[in-house]
Amino acid sequence: EDKVVQSPLSLVVHEGDTVTLNCSYEVTNFRSLLWYKQEKKAPTFLFMLTSSGIEKKSGRLSSILDKKELFSILNITATQTGDSAIYLCAVMETSGSRLTFGEGTQLTVNP
């Protein structure tokens, strides 16, 4: 059974701090890993990673995948209160049908 584990489950920081969120996975036929941000309601897409070692970047957010060690990290630099959210990691297997999520990391950024 596919398994996705995120850590930490909860994190509280101050504005301006840099945070690193972790996602490890055990998937029989891994194809890609996705990161989502969930504020009040629906998760919104951040990144899709398919190749090891290639960093994806969007503003203050960046992410990288290590397919040998089976994990990904999501970095947020110079955090702002608007970054407060649940960050979800998901993996897609080769058939492309199932999308399995981890438990999420609840990030709180205090002013």
Add this chain to the structure above:
Amino acid sequence: NAGVTQTPKFRVLKTGQSMTLLCAQDMNHEYMYWYRQDPGMGLRLIHYSVGEGTTAKGEVPDGYNVSRLKKQNFLLGLESAAPSQTSVYFCASRRQGWEMNTEAFFGQGTRLTVV
């Protein structure tokens, strides 16, 4: 540009009652999913569909049934609701494949309380 629309947004059921949650997408996506989200447990896959007329079980399918009679709609049914089914339900859809631009899009969620 509606994307993924879920109805209803809120519902309170009594134990033993039945109901159907509707998910509609206007992006012509092949794949559709139903998830439930409970505190501290992320999104757990209930059922999914890879095309019209096909459905498959996810991680937590017990107590739920689904149907995909039309490509744009994916229905989640609770035949006899139980308090353990109190949760927030999310529908998602995505394009077939795994290359770029095949990420899942989510509806706004349905908050279901079973008393």
